[in-house]
Amino acid sequence: MRRESMPKPRRWRALLRLAVVLAAFPAASSLAADLSQQRAAFRRAFDAVEHGRDWKAEAPTLEEYPLLGALQALELARRVDKLKRADLEAFLARWPDAMASEDLRRAWLGIRAERGEWKEFLAVYSDNATRELSCHALSARLADGAKLTYAADIKPLWEGNHALPSACDGPVKWALEHRQLDTARLWQRIEHAAAAGQAGWITPLVALLPAADRPAATRLALALREPAVALKQATSWPNDARHRDAVAHALARLARREAASAHAQFLALQGRFTFSETQKGQVAAALALYQATEFGAEALARLANLPTPAQTDSTREWRVRVALAASDWPAALAGLDALSDTQKADAEWRYLRARVLTKLGRRDEAAPLFAAVAREANFFGFLAADWTEQPYSICALSVESSPDLVQSLRRTGLDRAFEWRAVGRGREARREWDHTLARLEPANRRVAADLAYREGWYDRAVFALNKGEELKLYEQRFPLAREPQIRRESHETGLDPAWTYAIIRAESAWVEDARSHANALGLMQLIPETAARVAKANKLPYSRPEDLFLPDTNIALGTRYLAQMAGKYNGAPWLASAAYNAGPGAVQRWLDARSALEPDFFIASIPYRETREYVARVLAFSVIYDWRMNGSAVALATRLPRYGQAFLPPSKSTARKKVICPAPLEPAAPAVATTRATPGA
Incomplete structure (x- = not known):
């Protein structure tokens, strides 16, 4: 029975237990402690509880402190296996909205689920729980005699884009036994997992299949996990629909790493497997796409010749990028025409269409496209404004409060x-x-x-x-934090402060203790080994990785590393930003292949999506921070010198662009000017 329907005697018992629980904590001191005293007392008490010591000596100071509940929850969590439901409910009533309450509730529910104490579980369970607890709740309902339905109970778990925890095993078994799940729905989830590239989701489902279906599911998981191994074994697989599907997935996965090998095996296996047109298209699209990211000689033709059903947003996108990298303007325009409607609405493709039209001499068609994109406060909008010599369009709002x-x-x-x-x-x-x-x-x-x-x-x-x-809300989203230091460090390293700000904003979004999957740390996301080298070269204090969580240290080292990257490219912010993200080795490979491209086309051809979007984001943030600091902005075009040309940080004499918030309706933009500060000029 849930608390909401608890009869009055039980409510009184809960209130009595609440009084008992709270009485365990000493009464408040008559003298109110100031906040600094409370914080010091909390740190001591928290350390005591974490190490199993008594903290009650600090309790009088903490009676009115906001984190008292978290401290009490930590103590209760140490004996959560013995915590009575009424005592838990008393705590939850005292701290109903705290994160500590939710943590304690979930820990308590987990213990009750392990013990199979389902009535206790259901009395405290709430719907906003983890997936594991949701499955435990289904088990609790089954234990209480309830019947589940596929639509209301199983489907939300079964068709979601996630793995199923082991807690779901019981409800899934029940659903199979009661025909809420059948072989068709098992394969539906397996195929969904394959489409998501998740071999791990398939493995626990294999045992639930009829014996005759298990080999095909096992081989499909192998195709996703180890495609090269699967393809070696495929010569002995039967030529049925499910095995053909497994082979197609293996070929598509292998193409990501070894396109040439995947193509050779595809040709060899076509004699054994009667692939459907859809499967042939799936493999052809993968081969074309991953050859495209390496700008292979046949990439453009492969992408352009893909059957319509085999095309995806990725293949259509890369058809344009490969054409731009080859400076094949007719092919680029044809690729732009072939984009999906959703893609065509994106600022990047509208801007690039205007650029390609200009290259083809169709300036009258390009002008309105530039004018429309120039009304947007992003990388492509700022570039479009530069091409048409328009002011930047930034419309700032403020927060209304009291x-x-x-x-x-x-x-x-x-x-x-x-x-x-x-x-x-x-x-x-x-x-x-x-x-x-x-x-x-x-x-x-x-x-x-x-x-x-x-x-x-x-x-x-x-x-x-x-x-x-x-x-x-630009003030809040682009804070001018630590401005004296950022100006000073930028000046000392020859950087534009707006660019330094942009790197910090793009790297960590101002999370001082940020840590990436690659172990990059702090505001400017430095790898400890890199930080140590920079500190030694510049004779700056640095002794351990945790020092990078100190903003002063991180910014001092980060600006010098950024300046080091800039020095490799004559100061060019766009190339140095790419190197800061992907490493100078990757950038050099791209320059060796495509250094003659104009900078905006070069950026569009960067193979790594993360780096491509990072460079665009950093340069746009540079404009916004420049405007935030100065009320106007240096043209983004000046931050995009062609490769080999020198870039000098803006000075007092540098021309600046006006920033406006245009009216909702604006006269048509003039034709593209013939003399201007153009990107990469």
Whole structure:
């Protein structure tokens, strides 16, 4: 029975237990401690609880402290296996919205599920749980005599784009036994996993299939996991639909790493397997796509000649990129024409269409395209404005708030998030913030983001304001944090401060303790080994990787490493940004092949999507930060000198562009000018 329907005697018993639980914690001191005392006491108490010591001596100081509940939850979590439900409910009632409550609830539910205490489980379970707990809840309902249905209970788990935890085994077994799942639905999930490239999702499903179907599913998983091994074995596989599908997946996967080998094996296996036209197209598309990313001699023809059903957004996109890399303007225009409607609406392709039309001498057609794109505050919009000699279009909004609203929002849980940050617990601070923000209305989320910005917690504002009109909150999304240091370090290293800001914003979004999967650390995402070399070369203090979480150290080393990258390319920000992201070795390979391209076309031909988008993002952020710092901006075109030409950071005498917010309706843009500061000129 759920708490909502608990009869009055049980409610009174819960309240009594609440009093007992709270009585275990000493009463508040009559003397209110100031915040610094509370924080110091909390640190001592937290350390004591983590190490199994008594913390009650600190309790009088912490009675009114926002993180008292988190401290109590940590202590209760140490004995969660023995925690009575009523005691848990009492704690949840005291701290209903805290992240600590949700953590404690989930830990308690996990223990009850392990023990099969399903009535207790259902009494505390709430729908906003993890996938594992959701499956435990299905098991609890089955134990209570309920019947599940595919549409309401199984389908949300079965058709989702995720792996199923072992907790789902019981409900899945029940669904199979009661014909809520059958062989067709098992294969539906297996095929979904194959389309997502997830061999690990398939393996646990194999045993659920009829014996005759298991070899094909096992081989499909092998095709995804080890395509070369699968193709060697394929010569002995039967020529049926499922095995043909496994071979097609293996060929497509192998093409990503060894296109030539995949093509040779495709030709060899065609004599054994009667591939469908769809499967042939799948393999042909993979071969064409992965040859395209290496700019092979036949790549453009392969992409252009793909049957329509075999084409994807990726193959259509790369048809254009390969044509641009070859400076084949008619082929590029044909590729642009073949894009999907969704792709054609993207600013990149509208800008590139205008550029290609200009190359073909069709300036009158290019002009309105440039004018439309120039109204957007992004890399392509800024470049389009440069081509047409228009001011930059940036329309800034502000957050409407009030002191009463801010105080109200603080009480929803933001105060706990800010306190976690104040005591140096960044991970807990972000979790509490995200937990609280998810419960706020959109307008209040903006106010919360603005509050984080005002208090110097810049990354929370950046991540919170990420869609729709929120993107126009430039003050919060592009904070001028640590400005004296960034100006000083940029000046000392010969960098444009706006570019330094842009790198920080693109690398870490101002998360001071950011750590990437490659172990890059801090604001400017430096690899510790790189930081050590830069520190030694510049005689700067640095002793351990954790030093990179100190903003002063990170920015001092990061600006010098960025300047080192710039020095390799005559100061060109676009090439140095690419090298900062992908490494100078990759950039040199691209330059060896395509250095004669104009910079915007070169960027469009960067094989790594991450780097291609990173360079565009950094350069756009440079314009925005330039405007934020100076009220106007140096033309983005000047940041794109051709390879081999020198770039000098902007000075007081550098021409600057006006930034405006255009009216919703604007007269048609003039024809493309014949004399201008053009990108790469």
